[in-house]
Amino acid sequence: MTEQHTNIYNFGFIDEDSKREVRRQLLKAVALPGHQVPFASRDLPIGRGWGTGGLQITMAIIAASDTLKVIDQGDDESVNAVNLRRLLTRTTGVSTTVDTQAATIIQTRHRIPEEQMREDQILVLQVPMVDPLRWVEPNLERATVMHGEADYGRMWVYMYESVIKAGDIRIATQYPVIVAGRYMMDTTPIPRWDVLRLHNADHLSLFGAGREKRVYAVPPYTTVEPLEFEDFRFKTEYAEGQRCHRCGATNTFLTGHFVKSPGTDEPGHWVTSCSDASYCDKQMVAQGWTEAQE
Amino acid sequence: MVTSMTTPIVEVRDLNKSFVLHLIDGRTISPVQSMSFTVFPGQHFLIWGRSGVGKTSVLKCIYRTYISTSGSILYHSAHHGVIDMTTIPERVVLQLREQEIGYCSQFLKVLPRVSALDIMTEPLRRMGMDKEQAREQGSAWLTRLRIAPHLWQASPVTFSGGEQQRINLGRAFIGKPRLLLLDEPTASLDSGSKQIVLDLIHDAKAHGTTVVTVSHDIDTLSTLADQQLAL
Amino acid sequence: MTDVASWVLNVTGLTKRYGLGCPRCAESTGPDHGSSQCPFCQTVHACVNAGFTLYQGEVLGIVGESGSGKSTLMQLINLTINPTAGEIWYREPTQDSTAMNLVTMDGFTRRHFRNDRLGIVHQRPELGLNMRFSVGGNVAEKLLLANWRHIGRIRERITELMIQTELPPERIDDDPNTFSGGMLQRVQIAKALSSNPGLLLLDEVTSGLDLSVQARVLDLIRRIQWEQKMTMLLVSHDLGVIKQLARRTIVMKNGFIVESGLTDQILEDPQHPYTQLLVSSAL
Structure with missing residues (x-):
């Protein structure tokens, strides 16, 4: 350091x-x-x-x-x-x-x-x-009592x-x-x-x-x-065929960026890449990539 | 009849009932004073007298609508043994009203939205009879009480005084209570309807119901009375 | 002699006091003094030494003027306020059940007991319902707290309850603000019944409704009582309502129970001066 x-x-x-x-x-x-x-x-x-x-x-x-x-x-x-x-x-x-x-x-x-x-x-x-x-009980004091009594009925109604x-x-x-x-x-x-x-x-x-x-x-x-229902399950963010444009990972959480080269007329486009940047770098190093290449 | 004559069903002993009217300077009125009488099973016991001599009050004391001031009313119950109606818990009174003791007031008091047939079948349903069977019996009774079938689905509130009183009586008799208390059963009835009342009392006695009636209409009812008490 | 096995609720010495009390409270409050507030220490004796037993399938009426403590008594039994003293024993109307004292229960157990075994219908629907949620969501609340986790089955149950309480089932997803007063009382009743409670508490359910609507709601309550042999505690200032539904009645004044008895006896042979006044005012 x-x-x-x-x-x-x-x-x-x-x-x-x-x-x-x-x-x-x-x-x-x-x-x-x-x-x-x-x-x-x-x-x-x-x-x-x-x-x-x-x-x-x-x-x-x-x-x-x-x-x-x-x-x-x-x-x-x-x-x-x-x-x-x-x-x-x-x-x-x-x-x-x-x-x-x-x-x-x-x-x-x-x-x-x-x-x-x-x-x-x-x-x-x-x-x-x-x-x-x-979301369902703005009064902090009442919400504390609800936690204490495990009174989560109203929150479940919110889900319903x-x-x-x-x-x-x-x-x-x-x-x-x-x-x-x-x-x-x-x-x-x-x-x-x-x-x-x-x-x-x-x-x-x-x-x-x-x-x-x-x-x-x-x-x-x-x-x-x-919180989920037997007929309406909790779902994570996932799109069929999703892929990081840098490291190629398909099993990570991705974020989108809009890419456009400055000073050119090309319209630009959206790409997705790993949200965890250090993990992405690590994957690319494993694939033989060096920092100088980018 | 000898054995039943020796065991009474209702024994009223030195009964007093007074009302303290707190709203009128605590004035006391005492319609029932030191009354005693004994009713035996299967009898028709007639209490008669002018209005205002406390006939209805006695009946209401037996039914526990009134709280007796002193004295005792011993009732020989089928399920609870010999009990004093003036002191037993309310819960037992309610059970007795469902299972053993019927009361017919002078006027029909019902909700104005309930049909005549439902009113007739209510006591049967309360005793646990299923809906179809109750309706069948209710219809038979309404026919017997000479209520025209097109009125059965209507509320008795719209009926004539005589029709209402017949429904009222029918409702008291239909459940075949062990002890039946009738308050002025023939008031507001024409002679034909009075005959229906006499038939009802006669039939009730035939299957063992004890009937206690209070009335001023001694001419009609005395013929059927086994015992009379004049107030 | 009596069928002691079938009681559902047994209340003894139930007292709720707001304030510390003073030695002169007893001699200066209560029905004889016309006030539940002590003039010396300002303590309010909202409910004093209330006791009664409620049996399976029975409707017990509680009647009294505003401020008589009848709603306090109801809130105490609904476990929304804690008593100053006294016990509330509840038991399931089955043969081998054991009684439990609701007063000494911890908050968690109490909450789940209330959700499962008690149903309450308030005078004002917004106290019993969340007006931001749909009608179906409101009826579903107790089911969801009781771990119902299948939307399809929950909606089947809501539909069943709506039909039972004479509500149009196609309006399951509607905003409760679009419902009339009488319908909202039905929604509250449907919600209260959703858990098949052992005791239904009705707090002035028909006050504020017009007469024809009032009659229909009362008919519904009577039908439920009749068909399900539901045990009910009915608070009302209206003797007419009490007369239609309750066979036993408690009369309250200034925090005290001044008289209790069979409803026909209360109406025809009232003993306490206040009850006589109440009856003479009503008829």
Whole structure:
């Protein structure tokens, strides 16, 4: 790393007491999978809503020996990911990586890396909205009671209504799931593609919402079941014949780009490529590609 | 008849009923004072007297529409043994009303949307009879009560006073209760209809129903009375 | 002597108080003082020491003026508010069932008990229904909470319930805002019946409907009671409604049960001054 760890700030920016408080709430969250645990969200040199929840979790659990990977929408090089990574490395001095396999902590927004994660890895997700019941019960106090009593009837009516009105379940993202057969949880803006990858995963997933001041968790080997009906199943995003135009992968979550060469008259066209950029690169290297070629 | 004469079915002992009218300065009126009488099974027991002497009140005390002020009303029940109608739990009263004791008020009180046939069959259905069988019996009774068939689907509220009273009586008799309490059964009836009432009481007695009637119409009913009590 | 095995609900000493209470509460509240609020400590004694037993297949009427505590009693039994004291015992009307105290149940068990064993119909439909969802969705709520997970079968059941409550089944996906008041009460009844509850709570169901609609809703309730031998608790300020449906009645005033008895006895031989006033006002 080119930037040195400075001693102006405490290791991991926030003070030890605050880190301990976050860890305490995380323990509670792990003990009650899917249950939202309030925590005292600290002020950070980043605006609330820009990943401060995930950032505080990472700050609270990171150690000097960790290897960090930060992604945003699957990409290691997006502005937000770069900024968060820089803040973390400047205040901790830990080494970073883009390789999913090499990382011990992966902080992410909107994606779970394509590569299968291991038991010794932790996934930290930045969460904008925490409560799936927000759609049907705007009153937080009442929604808390509903969670406590597992009163999810109204949420199921919402699912029923979506089938009746649209002919199928029409929830694109933030798909609600039942964790460990008990709490209903929002899966954050990860695509439906990633929802099933939380189910009985080998790794620990920690969710943090800085603005909403809540953390929650899915421990390893915990059931995560999307809300679905026997005759209207949960479906992931998938189009017949889908393919990444770079690495050729057919089994990844793809995003679309509009490609047009500047200064020419050609009309341009849409291409799809892997949303997980580092995975895509890794696949291409395996196929004999070098960075200079692009 | 000797054995049944020795075991009464209803024993009224020193019965008093008074009403405390809280809305009129707590004034008390006492229509029933120290009344005692005994009714034996299978009898037609006639209580007669002028209006206002507490005839109906006695009947309502037996049926527990009125709460007796003091005294006792011993009823020899088929299912519950000897019980005091003045003190037994409401739940038992409701059971008795369904299974053993019938009451026929002076006027028909029904919902204006229920057909005559349904009103007739209701007591049978309450006893658990299936719909078809109940309808069959109900039709037979309506014929017997001389209600024209084109009226059966109409509500009795639209009927004449005599027709209403006949329906009212038929409803009390159809379930063949063990004890039947009749309040002025012949009031508002012409002589032909009065004969129907007498036939009904006669038939009821024939299959073992005990009938207690209160009436001022002693001329019609005394011929059928086994025992009379003048108030 | 009595058939003790068939009770469904047994309420004892049920009390709901808003406020801490003071030593002078007892001597200054209740029907004799015409108020349920203590003039010294402002504590409201909404329901005091209520007790009754409800038997299988029976309709029990609760009558009283506004503020008499009848709705509080209903809410206590519907487990939407917690009592200050007292017990509510419920048992299934089957031979070998054991009674359970609803007051000491934890929230989770209580929620699922209420969904499965209780049905409630409110005076105002918007309390019992979610007006943003379709009619079918509203009726389906209890089924969905009871883990029905097949849309086809759920819709079959909704259709069945709509026919049973005399609603046009082709309007299953309509917006409830397009339904009339009487129809909305039917939707509430259909929802309440969807789980085959052991006890149906009816809170002023016909108040605010015009007379002909009121009559049809009452006929429907009578038919349900008759056909399904449904046990019901019926709260109303209207003696006419009570007379049509309930065979036993409780009279409440200022939080107290002032009289209870057979409905015909309450109407023809009322004992308490308040009941006499109520009866004389109605007839």
